[in-house]
Every structure is written in C-alpha cells, then in structure tokens.
Amino acid sequence: MSKNYVIAIDLMGGDTAPLQTIKGVQIAQSRHPYVQFKLFGNKDIITRNLPDIDLSEYDFVHTDKVIRNEDKPSMAIRKSANTSMRLAIEEVAAGRAHAAVSAGNTGALMALSLLILRSIEGIKRPAICTMVPTRKGFCALLDMGATLNSDPSNFLEMAVMGNAFYESITGKRNNRIAILNIGMEDVKGHETLREASDLIKNSKINENFIGYVEPDNIFHGAADIVVTDGFTGNIFIKTCEALGKWLKEMLVSSFTSSLLSKLGALFASRSLKATMKILDPRGYNGAMFVGLNGVSVKSHGSTDAMGFSRALDVAILLVQSDINNKIQKKITELL
Amino acid sequence: MSKNYVIAIDLMGGDTAPLQTIKGVQIAQSRHPYVQFKLFGNKDIITRNLPDIDLSEYDFVHTDKVIRNEDKPSMAIRKSANTSMRLAIEEVAAGRAHAAVSAGNTGALMALSLLILRSIEGIKRPAICTMVPTRKGFCALLDMGATLNSDPSNFLEMAVMGNAFYESITGKRNNRIAILNIGMEDVKGHETLREASDLIKNSKINENFIGYVEPDNIFHGAADIVVTDGFTGNIFIKTCEALGKWLKEMLVSSFTSSLLSKLGALFASRSLKATMKILDPRGYNGAMFVGLNGVSVKSHGSTDAMGFSRALDVAILLVQSDINNKIQKKITELL
Numbered sequence: 185m186s187k188n189y190v191i192a193i194d195l196m197g198g199d200t201a202p203l204q205t206i207k208g209v210q211i212a213q214s215r216h217p218y219v220q221f222k223l224f225g226n227k228d229i230i231t232r233n234l235p236d237i238d239l240s241e242y243d244f245v246h247t248d249k250v251i252r253n254e255d256k257p258s259m260a261i262r263k264s265a266n267t268s269m270r271l272a273i274e275e276v277a278a279g280r281a282h283a284a285v286s287a288g289n290t291g292a293l294m295a296l297s298l299l300i301l302r303s304i305e306g307i308k309r310p311a312i313c314t315m316v317p318t319r320k321g322f323c324a325l326l327d328m329g330a331t332l333n334s335d336p337s338n339f340l341e342m343a344v345m346g347n348a349f350y351e352s353i354t355g356k357r358n359n360r361i362a363i364l365n366i367g368m369e370d371v372k373g374h375e376t377l378r379e380a381s382d383l384i385k386n387s388k389i390n391e392n393f394i395g396y397v398e399p400d401n402i403f404h405g406a407a408d409i410v411v412t413d414g415f416t417g418n419i420f421i422k423t424c425e426a427l428g429k430w431l432k433e434m435l436v437s438s439f440t441s442s443l444l445s446k447l448g449a450l451f452a453s454r455s456l457k458a459t460m461k462i463l464d465p466r467g468y469n470g471a472m473f474v475g476l477n478g479v480s481v482k483s484h485g486s487t488d489a490m491g492f493s494r495a496l497d498v499a500i501l502l503v504q505s506d507i508n509n510k511i512q513k514k515i516t517e518l519l
Numbered sequence: 520m521s522k523n524y525v526i527a528i529d530l531m532g533g534d535t536a537p538l539q540t541i542k543g544v545q546i547a548q549s550r551h552p553y554v555q556f557k558l559f560g561n562k563d564i565i566t567r568n569l570p571d572i573d574l575s576e577y578d579f580v581h582t583d584k585v586i587r588n589e590d591k592p593s594m595a596i597r598k599s600a601n602t603s604m605r606l607a608i609e610e611v612a613a614g615r616a617h618a619a620v621s622a623g624n625t626g627a628l629m630a631l632s633l634l635i636l637r638s639i640e641g642i643k644r645p646a647i648c649t650m651v652p653t654r655k656g657f658c659a660l661l662d663m664g665a666t667l668n669s670d671p672s673n674f675l676e677m678a679v680m681g682n683a684f685y686e687s688i689t690g691k692r693n694n695r696i697a698i699l700n701i702g703m704e705d706v707k708g709h710e711t712l713r714e715a716s717d718l719i720k721n722s723k724i725n726e727n728f729i730g731y732v733e734p735d736n737i738f739h740g741a742a743d744i745v746v747t748d749g750f751t752g753n754i755f756i757k758t759c760e761a762l763g764k765w766l767k768e769m770l771v772s773s774f775t776s777s778l779l780s781k782l783g784a785l786f787a788s789r790s791l792k793a794t795m796k797i798l799d800p801r802g803y804n805g806a807m808f809v810g811l812n813g814v815s816v817k818s819h820g821s822t823d824a825m826g827f828s829r830a831l832d833v834a835i836l837l838v839q840s841d842i843n844n845k846i847q848k849k850i851t852e853l854l
Contacts, residue, residue, distance in 0.1 A: 254704075256706055319765065329701060332701075332708070332709045333709055364754070366664060366667075366750060366753040366754060366757065369589075371591060373667070373750070374667045374668055374750060398757055398761070399754065399757045399758040399760075399761040399762070400757065400760070400761035400764070402761070403761050403762060403764075403765045415701060415708070415709060415751070416750070416751065416754055418701040419699070419701060419734065419751055419754060419755060420754060420758055422701065422733055422734045422735065423734040423755055423758045423759060423762075424758060424762055425734075425735070426733070426734040426735035426737070426738050427734070427738065427758075427759055427762055427763070428762070428766075429735070429738075430654065430738045431763075431766055431794065431797075431798070434793070434794040434797065435770075435794055437790070438787055438790035438791050438793065438794050439787055439790070441790045442790070444786040444787070445786060445787035445789075445790050445791075447783070447786050448782070448783040448784060448785070448786030448787030448788075448791075449783060449787060450783065451779040451780060451782050451783030451786065452773055452774055452779070452780035452783030452784060452787075453783075454780075455772070455773035455774070455776045455777070455780050456773050456780075456783075458769070458773065459766065459769040459770055459773050462766075462769065463766070
C-alpha cells in the first residue's frame with residue numbers, strides 16, 4: 185500500500201506529550217490509512233510512558249532534544265538543533281513531508297516555521313488561522329497571535345490569505361471577509377481598523393469585503409473570514425475556550441447532581457450532545473500558520489489524543505486541498 | 520415616608536425604551552421603596568406605549584428631545600440640550616440626584632457625563648467598569664470601551680479606580696488586581712502592557728498587583744479587578760455575551776426538542792436553572808463610568824425591564840457605598 189501524503193509530527197511538544205500525541209497518531213492513522221505519519225521524539229520517554237509500544241512499527245526518528253513550553257522563542261531557536269519540533273519542520277522544508285504538526289511552544293513553532301519554511305513571496309507577515317464554530321457552520325479567524333500589533337497592510341494580507349484558506353478547504357467561492365470591531369458603524373474602533381477597512385475596500389478583494397463584525401455577528405455566521413490583530417484574536421479565542429470550558433463544567437455538574445437530574449440528562453441526551461459538542465474545543469483543534477512555504481499546524485498544548493488527532497486531520501485536509509499553492513496564486517492575483 | 524436617595528433616569532434611551540425602562544422602574548421601586556426615581560421622558564410616547572399609566576404618580580419631567588442610538592457622540596452633544604439623557608445627568612451635577620441611569624447611546628452618555636460631571640481631580644481618563652461573573656463570584660473589569668488606546672498611565676489609573684470600586688461595593692480589602700493579557704509570563708503581550716505592568720509594580724498599589732491574567736484565569740476567579748484597554752475589554756465582554764446567548768439558545772432548543780427532552784429538563788430543572796442564570800446577561804446589567812464627579816450608569820441598550828431594573832440596582836448600590844468619595848480618597852492616597 186503506497187502512502188500518498190507524509191505528515192511530520194513533533195511527538196514531544198505540549199503538556200500531554202508524548203502519551204496523548206502518540207495515541208492521537210494511532211487514532212488519526214485508523215482514519216487515514218493512506219497517510220504516512222513520520223514521528224520525531226524521545227524513544228526512552230515514550231517507552232517509559234507506553235511500555236507496550238513497539239516503535240519499530242512506526243516511521244520513527246529518535247531525538248533526546250526538545251523545546252520546552254517555558255523557552256522564549258529567541259532562546260528556543262538558538263537551542264533548536266535536533267529538537268523534535270525543528271526536525272519535523274525541516275522534514276517539510278526538505279520536501280520529505282507535506283506538513284508538520286506540533287502541540288509545543290507556540291512562539292517557538294511560529295518562529296522556527298518562519299525561519300525554516302520562509303514566508304510566501306509577497307507575504308510580509310504570516311498569520312495563525314483557526315476555525316471558529318458558528319450557528320451556520322464555521323468561519324476562519326486570523327490572526328490568532330503571530331503579530332500582536334497588526335498594521336493596515338497586515339489586515340489586507342490576512343484578508344487575502346484567509347480568503348484562500350477558506351476557499352481551499354470548503355471549495356466555496358464568494359466568501360465574505362470582515363474585520364472584527366466593537367461596532368458595525370464606520371466610525372467605530374481605532375484608526376488602524378479604519379485604515380485597514382479603507383485599504384481592503386480599495387483592493388482587488390473589495391467585492392468580498394463586508395465591513396466590520398462584532399462577536400455576536402461572528403456566531404451568527406455573518407462572515408466566512410474574520411481578520412483581527414493577533415492580540416485581539418488571541419483574547420477572542422481564549423475567551424471562547426475559557427467560557428465554553430466553564431459552561432461545560434456547569435452542565436456536567438447540573439446533570440450529575442442528583443438521580444433525577446441524571447435521568448433528565450438521559451432523556452435529553454441526544455439534543456444535549458449537540459450542545460456539548462459545540463462546547464468541546466477538541467473539535468476545532470489545529471491552527472495553521474498561513475503564508476509560509478509549507479504547512480505547519482499547531483495543536484493546543486493541553487489537548488488529549490482525540491484533540492491531537494483533529495490537528496492531524498486539519499494538516500491532512502490542508503495538504504489535500506493544496507492550500508499553499510492556492511494562497512500563492514491568490515497573492516499573485518490580488519496583492 | 521422620606522426617600523433617602525434620588526436616581527435620575529433617562530426613560531427614552533435604548534432599543535426597548537420607554538416600555539421596558541418604565542417597567543424596569545416599577546420593578547426596582549418595589550425592591551427599593553425608600554429610593555426616589557426621577558424620570559425624564561416623552562409623555563406622549565410613553566402614554567401611547569402604556570395607555571394605562573398615570574404619570575402623575577411619578578416624579579416625571581416631560582421632554583420631547585432624545586439622543587438617538589445612531590448619533591455620533593460629537594453630534595449628540597451639540598444637539599443634547601433638554602434631551603432626556605442630558606437632563607438626567609444635569610440632575611446629578613446640580614446635586615438634585617445621586618446617580619443617573621440611561622440605556623441610550625453609550626458614546627453620547629460617556630461624552631455627556633464627562634462634559635457635565637467632569638472627571639475626579641487627578642483622573643485623566645474615566646473608564647467604563649462592569650462586573651464579570653466567575654466561578655468564585657465576580658470580578659470588576661475595566662475599561663469596557665471609554666478609551667480604546669489606553670496608555671500605561673491609564674492602566675495605573677484604572678487599577679486604582681477598579682480597586683476603589685471593588686472595595687466600595689464588596690467591603691473587601693486586599694483585592695487582587697491583574698492586567699488582561701494573552702499569557703501569564705512576563706514576556707507576553709505588547710510593549711504597552713509591559714510598561715503598564717512595570718508602572719503598577721512601582722506604584723503604591725503594587726501589593727495588590729498579581730500580574731497578568733488570561734480569560735481562563737478570570738473565570739476561575741484569579742483576580743478581583745482586571746484592567747485592559749477599552750477595545751480589548753469591549754471585545755472580551757461582547758464575546759462573553761454573544762457566546763452565552765448562543766449557548767442559551769442551544770440549551771433551550773435541546774430541552775424543547777421532544778417530549779422526552781422536556782421531561783429531562785423538568786427532572787434537571789433546579790441545577791439547570793443555575794447554569795441558565797449564569798448565561799443571563801440581565802443579571803450583570805449596569806456598567807459604571809468610574810472616575811467622574813457623580814454616578815453615571817449605562818444599561819445595555821437591548822435589555823428588558825428586568826435587566827433595566829438591575830442597572831438601577833447597580834446605581835443604588837454605588838450611591839449607597841459612597842463610591843466616588845472612596846475613589847477620590849484612593850486617588851489622593853495612591854496616585
């Protein structure tokens with residue numbers, strides 16, 4: 185059986201590695217038998233965590249070097265030689281893998297991906313892009329934290345990259361692009377947003393631009409692509425995750441507090457499951473660094489095996505949809 | 520029966536005025552028999568909406584002028600003479616009322632409050648402060664949108680005002696102050712936040728300062744006062760409201776989708792109610808402009824009577840706790 189794609193995986197990054205990352209690979213492998221997973225990690229730590237594992241069954245490369253969560257990106261890069269994260273990214277740069285996935289240090293993964301894969305010609309600032317669930321499906325949100333102080337030209341770049349990203353993975357054209365703001369009126373927000381809005385209105389992508397959206401509009405599915413600076417995007421997504429986590433806790437405790445409430449949960453279980461699914465961040469795990477010459481996907485650092493397998497799904501989907509060639513083509517057309 | 524406090528109310532501001540504002544006054548009056556509500560509004564519109572009302576039973580002042588939601592603050596101020604919003608604020612400035620409450624145009628209410636009440640000596644930028652529910656109770660969050668680009672000195676002012684606000688309404692001392700950021704490590708966030716953090720660390724309020732918090736820490740109750748720039752604060756609170764609204768919809772639809780699920784909801788009703796209450800934004804309605812010589816409270820523009828009555832509760836609580844004298848005292852001590 186020949187494998188059609190190769191995904192390079194940093195097994196050692198994240199709070200739950202390597203136990204959950206390995207198990208995530210096993211889950212993803214069963215879903216994607218034709219994809220080859222190439223694993224980078226520390227043999228000794230892995231066999232200590234999983235005594236029953238036979239690493240010879242995997243395409244596995246041993247390294248005892250790892251980038252830690254606490255390392256500053258600048259320091260992490262200096263000490264990055266032969267780390268599991270760097271080896272995975274280098275595999276993509278060398279053309280031996282189609283995508284790299286890591287649950288490790290976000291800043292380091294971003295910096296190393298940029299250093300090794302380089303940005304696409306014409307892109308000044310790659311951005312972190314993720315999917316946000318809405319009442320109508322999902323939207324693509326960027327930037328999630330690559331550039332904290334985005335300038336108007338970064339917003340235009342993000343609009344173009346987000347458009348290509350959304351089109352690649354959904355196949356839909358005529359997507360609606362919006363800027364996240366604190367109101368929908370033209371006068372709202374600060375100067376950078378108004379300049380960004382003017383810049384997009386006067387660009388080749390202006391027909392897709394629908395103006396500003398507020399958080400409520402996002403969840404109503406008013407836009408397909410939402411662009412924002414990296415600080416605001418990171419606060420937005422972390423607020424969603426944190427509130428979702430709390431509400432999930434409350435619901436679970438509501439339905440386990442008494443025998444009657446347990447019975448209640450049983451009676452309402454099918455419809456309740458849909459709500460719980462929306463509240464499960466594992467379903468949206470896997471953010472992509474868009475704008476690089478190669479696919480680099482970040483998994484949440486504290487996710488479990490199911491969540492990590494979702495990040496692998498995202499990487500495979502992005503490779504299958506030939507995302508980077510499409511972004512490159514859009515950039516040439518539109519910028 | 521002599522009334523101990525007077526609250527001046529703009530009956531005409533907001534999407535649900537005057538029907539819900541009047542009804543909100545009626546609800547609040549039954550809770551606070553010793554408080555006098557002085558109402559400003561358009562007699563004709565009110566009697567058209569509520570044919571049975573007898574305005575002679577109220578302390579009511581007629582005006583046919585109103586500030587609309589669409590008016591820009593600068594324009595609203597120019598045309599503000601004798602509007603219900605302005606009259607309510609002027610009542611506070613003249614010493615005839617202890618607080619003003621409006622569900623109208625936020626920008627106009629902010630600008631008019633600042634123009635008429637003036638900021639407290641020593642305060643450069645009044646801020647909008649609101650209560651955010653947490654697993655342990657609530658925290659005070661500011662700024663919610665008065666100053667979009669806050670500088671480090673604004674952060675210090677907010678820390679002092681938030682501290683006084685929290686102490687006034689809870690009676691608790693030794694409150695924990697934090698800055699909202701995208702990570703807890705010292706290196707996280709942009710330059711303004713690091714400078715703000717250094718400034719607070721070197722101020723007289725440094726013992727209360729616990730550093731940075733992320734959204735998840737807020738909901739865990741890690742801080743009593745959380746300071747952020749007005750843009751981020753507004754996005755944070757709107758994200759909470761929007762996601763809460765959606766989840767509430769999903770839950771209601773989960774529990775009304777079938778006979779079995781309705782039965783389930785009945786069985787789990789007590790514990791479910793606690794979750795629904797957390798999701799009900801009316802419970803937290805009423806944001807204060809802190810840093811002014813007078814209490815000015817903003818109600819959500821689209822709330823109902825119950826929500827508006829909560830904003831009146833907040834105004835009364837702030838007056839009872841002598842909030843502005845306490846802020847003034849703290850400012851003198853700490854800045």
